[in-house]
Amino acid sequence: MSGIGTGYDLSATTYSPDGKIFQTEYAQKAVDNSSTVIGLRCKDGVVLACEKLVLSKLLVEGSNRRIHNVDRHVGVAVAGLAPDGRMVANRAWDEASSYKRVYGEPIPGHVLCERVGSYVHMFNLYWSLRPYGATLLLATYDKNGPALYAVDPSGSSLRYFGTAVGKGRQAAKNEIEKLKLAEMSCREAVVEAVKILHKVHDEDGKKFELEVSWICDESNKQHQRVPAELLADAERQAKAALEDSDMDD
Amino acid sequence: MDISRGASHAEAAPSTGTTIVACTYKGGVVLGADGRVSIGNYIMNRASNKIAPLSDFIYLCRSGSAPDTQIISDNVKHYLDQMIAESGEEPTVEAAANLVRLINYNNKDHLVGAMLVVGWDKHGGGQVFGAPIGGTLAKEKWAIDGSGSTYIWGYCDSEFREDMTRAEAEQWVKEAVALAMTRDASSGGVIRLITLDGTGAHHTYVQGDQVPQFIDDMPFPGRDPVALPLPGAAPAPVPAAAEGGMVIG
Numbered sequence: 001m002s003g004i005g006t007g008y009d010l011s012a013t014t015y016s017p018d019g020k021i022f023q024t025e026y027a028q029k030a031v032d033n034s035s036t037v038i039g040l041r042c043k044d045g046v047v048l049a050c051e052k053l054v055l056s057k058l059l060v061e062g063s064n065r066r067i068h069n070v071d072r073h074v075g076v077a078v079a080g081l082a083p084d085g086r087m088v089a090n091r092a093w094d095e096a097s098s099y100k101r102v103y104g105e106p107i108p109g110h111v112l113c114e115r116v117g118s119y120v121h122m123f124n125l126y127w128s129l130r131p132y133g134a135t136l137l138l139a140t141y142d143k144n145g146p147a148l149y150a151v152d153p154s155g156s157s158l159r160y161f162g163t164a165v166g167k168g169r170q171a172a173k174n175e176i177e178k179l180k181l182a183e184m185s186c187r188e189a190v191v192e193a194v195k196i197l198h199k200v201h202d203e204d205g206k207k208f209e210l211e212v213s214w215i216c217d218e219s220n221k222q223h224q225r226v227p228a229e230l231l232a233d234a235e236r237q238a239k240a241a242l243e244d245s246d247m248d249d
Numbered sequence: 250m251d252i253s254r255g256a257s258h259a260e261a262a263p264s265t266g267t268t269i270v271a272c273t274y275k276g277g278v279v280l281g282a283d284g285r286v287s288i289g290n291y292i293m294n295r296a297s298n299k300i301a302p303l304s305d306f307i308y309l310c311r312s313g314s315a316p317d318t319q320i321i322s323d324n325v326k327h328y329l330d331q332m333i334a335e336s337g338e339e340p341t342v343e344a345a346a347n348l349v350r351l352i353n354y355n356n357k358d359h360l361v362g363a364m365l366v367v368g369w370d371k372h373g374g375g376q377v378f379g380a381p382i383g384g385t386l387a388k389e390k391w392a393i394d395g396s397g398s399t400y401i402w403g404y405c406d407s408e409f410r411e412d413m414t415r416a417e418a419e420q421w422v423k424e425a426v427a428l429a430m431t432r433d434a435s436s437g438g439v440i441r442l443i444t445l446d447g448t449g450a451h452h453t454y455v456q457g458d459q460v461p462q463f464i465d466d467m468p469f470p471g472r473d474p475v476a477l478p479l480p481g482a483a484p485a486p487v488p489a490a491a492e493g494g495m496v497i498g
Contacts, residue, residue: 103343103344104346104386114335
């Protein structure tokens with residue numbers, strides 16, 4: 001990869017002749033090389049699902065958290081450099097907290113996503129800072145209904161019906177496009193999300209864990225982990241679907 | 250009048266010794282206020298406007314110190330303008346009320362402002378919030394404040410009904426203010442009414458000689474002392490079963 005941005009990639013305040021900021025692009029690479037994270041917005045809420053590669057047998061199950069709570073009605077899943085993502089998630093928490101203190105009500109999703117986007121973007125403006133190497137998927141449920149946003153290292157924040165980031169994002173997005181999300185409940189979407197993560201997982205023998213959360217009518221519009229039996233059931237269905245397709249091969 | 254007596258000196262600052270009234274009805278809210286601003290026995294303004302717009306759909310009824318409440322109103326209007334710019338939506342009544350309350354609370358040593366934050370938003374419909382001195386916030390179906398309000402608690406308690414029509418609610422507010430103006434020396438002059446619903450604000454101005462008068466009132470000059478209009482020319486129908494409330498007449 002050396003030689004791609006030679007000379008124009010040393011600082012976030014230098015443009016390349018073709019109009020790129022290479023530091024931001026490199027930050028994006030950190031996200032692209034991480035394990036897959038998907039978000040699905042269905043008719044009654046939003047589901048976030050992370051594939052977590054287990055790096056060592058010594059790690060306690062459930063450590064290496066990729067999904068964070070930001071106020072009751074907002075959840076955030078991180079792809080890319082985990083500590084970077086945690087910093088941005090903490091900032092989102094600060095924004096939500098101060099908004100509630102001043103205005104007395106929970107921060108609307110589209111306001112929070114713009115504030116997080118502005119914050120991340122700021123790190124693309126100064127020579128003394130490096131861009132965050134993380135993309136955040138925000139799941140929100142406010143007075144205007146459920147919404148899914150993605151904030152990437154450049155600071156751009158976009159609203160999605162469904163999206164995927166990380167290593168398996170191309171394959172995952174192909175699968176997501178086949179789903180009829182507007183007619184799906186979150187319960188069904190959890191199963192689909194787990195199936196997709198199992199399908200796009202790199203088959204190099206590495207063990208992986210799943211971290212899946214939702215915010216929907218069934219969870220009382222609060223962001224939480226999906227119930228354990230639902231997750232177990234979804235994993236069963238995912239493994240069965242994989243075996244079926246294996247047998248077809 | 251003997252100037253050396255203490256009485257008039259105690260109220261040297263202009264005071265909105267006032268009557269302010271607001272209530273919700275089926276579809277919106279009605280607010281009303283008198284027009285008198287006095288310094289002791291001198292009426293500085295007999296037709297002042299004690300109702301300030303905070304946004305297109307949210308208004309503030311002011312009582313207490315006139316300058317204090319004007320500053321609070323200006324500040325909150327400014328913050329709401331910024332909120333509209335950031336979110337792209339109309340602010341909720343609760344957000345406006347919380348801003349007023351925070352200013353009252355954080356500056357309680359210096360401010361004397363008892364206000365009603367009244368408005369309409371698309372999620373909650375018509376809402377009334379009381380924001381008295383000290384920094385409490387109370388969401389209510391109806392609220393009254395100001396020096397004149399002490400004389401009309403009985404009227405308001407017994408005559409208020411939930412889900413009144415717009416006409417009934419306007420009549421209730423107008424009568425409440427008029428009754429208070431009869432008994433409170435610091436309230437009088439004119440009545441200003443605003444009805445707020447999904448279509449915006451509708452102003453009514455009741456000039457001095459049109460204010461409802463009651464038995465024993467000194468008739469307004471030029472009015473026939475015999476044919477005093479009795480309160481409520483079109484009285485709200487008394488429901489057959491008032492839930493535990495008093496039924497009069």
